[in-house]
Amino acid sequence: MTGGQVRGTVDELLTESFKELAKSQPIEKITIREITEKAGVIRPTFYNHFQDKYELLERIIYTELIGPIRPLVENGLVHEGLVLLFTNMEKDREFYIRASRLEGQNSFESIAQECVERLLLTEINSRAQGKPLKYAWLTPEWIARYYAHTMCFVAVSWLRMGMTVSAREMAEIYRYIIERSLDEVLSEL
Secondary structure (H helix, E strand, C coil): CCHHHHHHHHHHHHHHHHHHHHCCCCHHHCCHHHHHHHHCCCHHHHHHHCCCHHHHHHHHHHHHHHHHHHHHHHCCCHHHHHHHHHHHHHHCHHHHHHHCCCCCCCCHHHHHHHHHHHHHHHHHHHHHCCCCCCCCCCCHHHHHHHHHHHHHHHHHHHHHCCCCCCHHHHHHHHHHHHHCCHHHHHHHC
16 A cells, blocks of 8 residues: 555544544544544554644545535536535535534634635636736635635534535525625515
């Protein structure tokens, strides 16, 4: 096995261990020792791969949610990307519902928002290269932050409400709200 294969395998073992533990206890209470014992690796191995459990959570968000939607977003298929994102959350429903309860400095929402923001900023920068800004304050960073915030707000709200509507319907709800002005939404009530 090459170094990359070993790293990938260990990352996967730690990921599965963490996700399994998160299904039975709050993430903030999970220890590195519990993660490594369940994964069958020694504690220093964890620190060779991740700084802490929040970096591991970021990896999960990035590899399971953000990575798969990247090609769709890059090709202008944002709605389809959101359907896939919500569908992937549905596949591991119990883990993501529990993860959404993580609050504070390293909350699920803030980690997810940073991941989405990086994806969007890369795409916005690639499309805006050399174009002047319409408004000086409307920077690619601001746009990425705004849309990452709204997407994560919708996703986390859906998780916290128990995912009571389908992934496809949730993507439609997001599209409905984001494509209309507040005046339009109010007039349609």
